[in-house]
Amino acid sequence: MPLPSTAPEPAYCDTTAAEVAATAATQVQMDMSRPPCNGNEAVLAYPVQAGPQSLVQVTLYSITLKFEEVVYKVKLDQKQSCWGGTWSSGPREKTILNGVSGVVCPGEILAMLGPSGSGKTTLLTALGGRLGGKLSGKITYNGQPFSGAVKRRTGFVAQDDVLYPHLTVTETLLFTALLRLPNTLALAEKLRHVESVITELGLTRCRHSMIGGPLFRGISGGEKKRVSIGQEMLINPSLLLLDEPTSGLDSTTAQRILTTVKRLAGGGRTVVTTIHQPSSRLYHMFDKVVLLSEGSPIYYGSASAALDYFSSIGFTTSMTVNPADLLLDLANGIAPDSKHATEHGDNMEKEKKSVRESLISAYDKNISARLKSELCSVDVINYNNFTKGHEKKTEQWCNSWWHQFKVLLQRGLRERRFESFNRLRIFQVISVAVLGGLLWWHTPASHIADRIALLFFFSVFWGFYPLYNAVFTFPQERRMLMKERSSGMYRLSSYFLARTVGDLPLELALPTAFVFIIYWMGGLKPDPATFILSLLIVLYSVLVSQSLGLAFGAILMDVKQATTLASVTTLVFLIAGGYYIQQIPPFIEWLKYLSYSYYCYKLLLGVQYSNDDVYECTKGELCRVGDFPAVKAVGLNNLWLDVFIMASMLIGYRLIAYAALHRVLR
Incomplete structure (x- = not known):
């Protein structure tokens, strides 16, 4: 493999430009003799003849x-054991x-x-x-x-081989290079480094193929192993x-x-x-x-x-x-x-x-x-020669927090583009929205019980659907996180925030489409401001629900346990959400205040109605909305306090998820 036009760059943030220049200046083609086992060759000043027309990049430092x-x-x-009739354990x-x-x-x-x-x-x-x-x-x-x-x-x-299945070989190596090579190298140099590794490891033929996973075919096992080796070779170890x-x-x-x-x-x-x-x-x-x-x-x-x-x-x-x-x-x-x-x-x-x-x-x-x-x-x-002058730099990251965040965000969006917008998920959400719209088709204003049921359906569906999707996130990525964190690729905070931000457009698009369909089909209040507020409340509930799912997944790191806990939690929130049971016994009434579905339901009622609104309760007779039992049990006061409580849940659940991840990946 011909050497790149620029000297091979070491992938360490504590390597100086002078060292790189010195190495490049001394790289001349000559026969390779095994380095002496004395640890004092700080720079190996020769490339290695690897094949008929290829040169192997030499390491900048040698390690004994x-x-x-x-x-x-x-x-x-x-385990307890019995000796002479007495129990002892140790x-x-x-x-x-x-x-x-x-x-x-x-x-x-x-x-x-x-x-x-x-x-x-x-x-x-x-x-x-x-x-x-x-x-x-x-x-x-x-x-x-x-x-x-x-x-x-x-x-x-x-x-x-712990690799992202939906990334191609080139994408996998490129994102690794962007995270592990120092920011002192230009993007073009990192790309040349990736190209040299692809050529050296014989991955040219499959460079644009996806890695593949259990559900779809990708590259072969030997090619995956070479990609894994290539990820490590990028740092010239x-x-x-x-x-x-x-x-x-x-x-x-x-x-x-x-x-x-x-x-x-x-x-x-x-x-x-x-x-x-x-x-x-x-x-x-x-x-x-x-x-x-x-x-x-x-x-x-x-x-x-x-x-x-x-x-x-x-x-x-x-x-x-x-x-x-x-x-x-x-x-x-x-x-x-x-x-x-x-x-x-x-x-x-x-x-x-x-x-x-x-x-x-x-x-x-x-x-x-x-x-x-x-x-x-x-x-x-x-x-x-190996560590001199770098003692104070060895614990620094090779790239800034912002750079890590941007690369991880890009990689996350590219990896999950197939997963988040797959046809099955789209069909699932759209079909439920259309079916719900038909069931609540143009519900008259006098049928206030049906309208309230529709609003509660909003809060239930988008309170639980994101929760069950989110519990899989960290358990499924645990092996990748362990691998990359142990290599010092990025800070946990940059990964966590990139994952949080990257999920926003993917997780909020489907509930937006859902509300657009069922809101107008259901005949709710045809006011643009009310519609926008209702949409924002639903999206708000989605984020809170997702936060709780992330926390469950990060704490347990086991899909079965996390989904079991999520099912119990959603059942409790459903019952205590303020719709099914309007007079909860005082000793257990506190449960409803833990339910984000309760706050979402109350906020949706608050933007649709006020206490002084009226509806036709019987023919020719008008009644106050505030006196309707389902509304009276929840109340339409202190809505801003409910917004603040949901914000506290949103932030609190995510902080819990981050702390749990930090504990697991220590």
Whole structure:
């Protein structure tokens, strides 16, 4: 891939223009030799020949990653047990990682192998600075602990591809670039950066295709994985962490992904990946291997030397096998050429336990001491080149709050353009409006009970419909929020406000059309000012209802629980809304004051009628509207107070939603 006309720009807000210029000036084409594992090459002054006619962008900084005696434990649920006839209970802990050590140098790929549940993903998450809880040991990056500077130079590709389904490949990468690349770069430079990543990862053919999701077909699994890698490559990371990058892919696609990763490592990056069961072709692409068995390391070293090591300690095979298959058998406690590999029972479990203990003992005897010596000998004296001068800037955001808000607003509108105005939702709302208009067709003024019922229908339908739509918002976006927030892409406040503002035109268009149809068909007061006020009240109720739905979703973060709570709440609000029960017992009367449907209903009555209006209650006899039982029970006074109470609900529910999100995403 030809280099762009301008030098590749690092995606860090704490990188100076002088550093970029220095890197660009020294990028000359020459053969790549592996960077020394000494952490003192702050700038790799050479691009890498990646293919016949392509150059890989080199990383601006190199990182030497060391992890020493990493131990991670989690607390299990307390369970009561009976000892000697007495009950005792206490916290139990499970060890997920037990003394794992290693070092990865720039230009190397470290593969973490092991069966499911061996702790591979936990270790990778710890190396990415994303693991909370009881973690002990020492993890350093060029001799320093995890920091904001390291975080911005770390790319983390999760096992599951968390992408917006309705965005195209180009849109996905472009919005990521706008959020993660510093605002010191011009838009044209960011576009060139996106183009170079698309070309480098072989995504040109599908660049205008949508990502796709469960309900419609998009790009393939391998292409999604490359898009996920491309999102991280946009920041030109020094450290690239990948969790099961070949999971669910065929062998050819898996090799293409690993070839790309190998090429990226050749650019001076430090690469760590977990992988479940690689083919022999993939295995030989790795420089180093860590083999885990139930959280304990049983091998660390060169991938090519693994078979020789296990042969030296008595675990050899008489046949030619994929090295990864042999390693995984050993990690499961199955010796090579074992005749009992497929059996079950106590004897088999004892044999597996014996094999594991033997392997752990051999590791402690043969590898542990050598590894400690290797960790001590790694020279990271000049780590100051990595962070010098940036200590005070590392916690700053690469872009301003306003820039993040604008990009997130654009992305949200583009992603939800199909969801908010799909034909089913439009048909649902319009059909209800037309059917309601026909049922209340030109209701005479004397039929005040029917008119009041229509106004209550307004408040009920647009008090509950937005609520049920809103409870899905944050639970469905939780994985995306966790991914992007952990990468430091944007502030939570900019996302929350962008989501709130972006929903306005999409959520208010349908209720506007609904009111336009049913208001005039129902024969309500034909006054333009009254119509506009009625429309504004309905839209006001929509916003309050949506706010409550967002709060439910953010607090529970579970769709089933949130919809259950929403159904109970709407039922209570419906009953206490002032229409069905006009004389609520005093001890429970306070419920109606919690119902926004009650205030919406009262405000709609207030703009349609006044207490002194009259209607024909019987033939030839006029009665005051204020004396009608349904109106008298609600009252038409203090309408501005009701407006203020709904405003308090609107703001309060959204603040609760924001606080709940902040707690979940801490």
